[in-house]
Amino acid sequence: MDKEQQKVLREHGYVFTEAPNLRRETRATFYRIDNGVISECPDLPADPLSLQRYLNKGFKLNKVDLLQPQPFTHPQDGFVCETCGKVLSTRLALSGHSRTHQK
Ligand SMILES: [Zn+2]
Numbered sequence: 001m002d003k004e005q006q007k008v009l010r011e012h013g014y015v016f017t018e019a020p021n022l023r024r025e026t027r028a029t030f031y032r033i034d035n036g037v038i039s040e041c042p043d044l045p046a047d048p049l050s051l052q053r054y055l056n057k058g059f060k061l062n063k064v065d066l067l068q069p070q071p072f073t074h075p076q077d078g079f080v081c082e083t084c085g086k087v088l089s090t091r092l093a094l095s096g097h098s099r100t101h102q103k
Contacts, residue, residue, distance in 0.1 A: 030059040033066045 028046035032039055044054065060066050078087035079094035083101045088094040 028061060030054050030061060031063050031066055032057075032059045038063055038066055 026046045027043050028051070029040060029042040030044050030046075032041065041059070044050070046054075055061075078089055079091050080087050081094060081097055081101075083098070086097060088097050
């Protein structure tokens with residue numbers, strides 16, 4: 001990007017900051033979760049390509065991201081039996097199913 005283009009973008013409100021050391025490779029600490037244990041992987045390359053590659057592999061840049069509850073993967077909302085884990089499609093079905101455990 002040349003100075004003229006930067007000037008135009010600045011006029012539209014974009015802000016440019018000079019990286020203090022452009023030649024230095026960007027590196028970052030990634031986190032991944034393995035059997036419920038968070039492992040820290042410091043000093044990994046974090047240029048846009050590497051970053052994308054690590055994120056695709058399930059690495060995160062933030063420990064907090066790993067602690068977020070996993071999204072509910074069942075395709076439709078269901079009611080889960082607390083006794084055996086079976087998923088019923090309606091509350092009525094669940095209450096009927098629950099009765100089978102009360103013998
Ligand atoms: Zn059950």
